[in-house]
Amino acid sequence: MTGDFPTLEAWLRHYARTTPTKLAVAHGERSLTYAELDRQVDQCSALQLLRGVRPGDRVAFCGAPRIAFWTSLLAAARIGAIWLGINPRNQLPEVRHILGDAGPKLLFVESDSATLGSPQLLREALLGSIDVIAVSGRDPAGEPWLEVALTQRSSDAIQLAESHVTHRQAAVIVYTSGSTGKPKGAVLSHAGLSWGAQLQTRRLAVDDPRIVCNLPINHVGCIADVCATTLVKGGFIRFQDKFEPELWFDAIERDRLTIWAGVPTMFIQALALPGLHPTRSASLQLILWGGSAMPRALIPQLRRYAPHLKTAYGLTETACHVAFTDDGASDATLAETVGVPVPEIPIRIAADSPNQAGEIQIGGELNLLEYWRNPQATAAAFTADGWLRTGDIGEWTADAQLRLVGRLHDQFKSGGYNVYPREIEAALETHPAVAQAAVIGVPDAQFQEVGCGFVQLKPSQTAAAAQLTDYLRTRLANYKIPKQLRFVEQLPLLPIGKVDKQQLRALLVSSVTSDEREASR
Numbered sequence: 001m002t003g004d005f006p007t008l009e010a011w012l013r014h015y016a017r018t019t020p021t022k023l024a025v026a027h028g029e030r031s032l033t034y035a036e037l038d039r040q041v042d043q044c045s046a047l048q049l050l051r052g053v054r055p056g057d058r059v060a061f062c063g064a065p066r067i068a069f070w071t072s073l074l075a076a077a078r079i080g081a082i083w084l085g086i087n088p089r090n091q092l093p094e095v096r097h098i099l100g101d102a103g104p105k106l107l108f109v110e111s112d113s114a115t116l117g118s119p120q121l122l123r124e125a126l127l128g129s130i131d132v133i134a135v136s137g138r139d140p141a142g143e144p145w146l147e148v149a150l151t152q153r154s155s156d157a158i159q160l161a162e163s164h165v166t167h168r169q170a171a172v173i174v175y176t177s178g179s180t181g182k183p184k185g186a187v188l189s190h191a192g193l194s195w196g197a198q199l200q201t202r203r204l205a206v207d208d209p210r211i212v213c214n215l216p217i218n219h220v221g222c223i224a225d226v227c228a229t230t231l232v233k234g235g236f237i238r239f240q241d242k243f244e245p246e247l248w249f250d251a252i253e254r255d256r257l258t259i260w261a262g263v264p265t266m267f268i269q270a271l272a273l274p275g276l277h278p279t280r281s282a283s284l285q286l287i288l289w290g291g292s293a294m295p296r297a298l299i300p301q302l303r304r305y306a307p308h309l310k311t312a313y314g315l316t317e318t319a320c321h322v323a324f325t326d327d328g329a330s331d332a333t334l335a336e337t338v339g340v341p342v343p344e345i346p347i348r349i350a351a352d353s354p355n356q357a358g359e360i361q362i363g364g365e366l367n368l369l370e371y372w373r374n375p376q377a378t379a380a381a382f383t384a385d386g387w388l389r390t391g392d393i394g395e396w397t398a399d400a401q402l403r404l405v406g407r408l409h410d411q412f413k414s415g416g417y418n419v420y421p422r423e424i425e426a427a428l429e430t431h432p433a434v435a436q437a438a439v440i441g442v443p444d445a446q447f448q449e450v451g452c453g454f455v456q457l458k459p460s461q462t463a464a465a466a467q468l469t470d471y472l473r474t475r476l477a478n479y480k481i482p483k484q485l486r487f488v489e490q491l492p493l494l495p496i497g498k499v500d501k502q503q504l505r506a507l508l509v510s511s512v513t514s515d516e517r518e519a520s521r
Contacts, residue, residue, distance in 0.1 A: 425439050
């Protein structure tokens with residue numbers, strides 16, 4: 001596979017030369033042209049080199065989706081370092097695990113990252129093991145943390161490092177939880193990000209992408225699907241600190257955005273806004289969603305706001321979406337399938353016969369290089385002949401669309417996020433009153449699925465659901481916390497000693513039915 005440029009930062013160099021005065025990014029009242037962004041990236045590259053970062057070293061950034069995060073990522077890519085993002089919603093134990101695993105040379109922290117506190121407190125918590133730089137965050141006047149003079153010597157050093165970066169080298173690490181409960185780092189290549197983004201732009205078919213980025217910076221949707229895909233087409237990104245439905249739609253109207261993209265939960269909340277009217281979205285050309293299925297009832301509403309609708313399918317590990325619905329897809333196709341594979345990316349379904357459902361497996365060179373420092377997980381992620389195992393179960397429809405029918409394991413998606421029960425169970429089981437815990441995903445009208453936890457207490461111990469929920473809030477990001485906690489005397493077990501989650505689901509259905517009967521009396 002080939003493309004115009006093998007790295008994201010090379011695309012930035014290209015547009016800084018060819019469209020230097022075009023707006024590239026904005027946050028709040030501050031905006032940068034492509035030439036200004038390119039210079040800021042050079043300054044950040046010089047800063048990283050001054051702090052001892054070398055090719056292959058890791059550079060971490062903790063903060064919101066703002067210009068500074070994107071600058072740090074492109075700067076690391078420019079000098080051959082490997083970048084990783086940390087969501088400030090994560091709690092300190094989660095951050096310690098990620099930093100301990102990745103071993104970054106340098107950590108940027110926005111000064112107003114609420115959950116983790118000040119950069120100084122974070123330095124103390126990390127026992128001085130990592131060089132921490134405070135980032136100004138909301139400063140509208142500029143980036144004081146980047147007041148680095150670009151000398152001829154630093155420019156030469158940047159160019160030398162840049163000249164040695166190849167498309168197969170690692171560019172970013174995206175941490176995603178696994179069945180063991182500990183996040184593991186998916187290592188994505190420059191090719192995966194750059195060429196994957198080019199494949200996506202062809203499928204989106206929007207000449208001048210203008211889009212909001214309000215997804216967490218540790219999410220592949222932020223890095224690859226929004227930022228990288230917009231950059232390779234020379235488009236415009238409006239950064240917002242977080243998802244707020246009214247601000248999201250305000251940006252569409254004010255910045256004349258052409259793409260409205262997110263997960264279904266975001267659209268559900270946006271469409272519930274009072275006073276929302278299609279005249280505010282006259283610039284939109286495309287509405288795109290992924291992460292989970294869109295409720296079919298919402299699709300006709302979405303058609304009022306843009307001429308084209310698409311859904312897409314991909315994983316963190318594929319670095320880009322690998323399937324899209326076609327232009328003009330019906331409501332049923334948009335709600336029930338994820339479309340057809342991108343022609344350049346091979347997809348197969350591992351089943352006993354062509355007409356059966358089976359695991360979706362992805363081929364090609366854009367897949368993750370490895371799980372960072374985890375050879376066992378890397379080996380398990382691929383088949384013997386080199387195809388990526390997605391863990392998703394799919395089937396082909398009669399008209400060659402890909403339909404998702406389930407998952408090999410019991411993880412679920414809540415509001416577009418992957419939620420892995422074992423991580424939540426492990427956190428619950430660190431509470432002194434808890435003997436064992438099990439978590440399952442249950443349907444939810446707003447978030448598609450949410451967690452329901454079953455807790456078995458230790459003998460003679462007591463605990464309330466609210467107490468355990470508060471305990472989890474200090475250890476997990478809030479989207480991972482179960483919306484329900486139920487106490488059981490004994491978790492049901494399979495003959496081999498594992499928790500029988502099918503029986504838990506039956507127990508939940510039985511208890512809901514009993515509650516409904518009681519309420520009807």
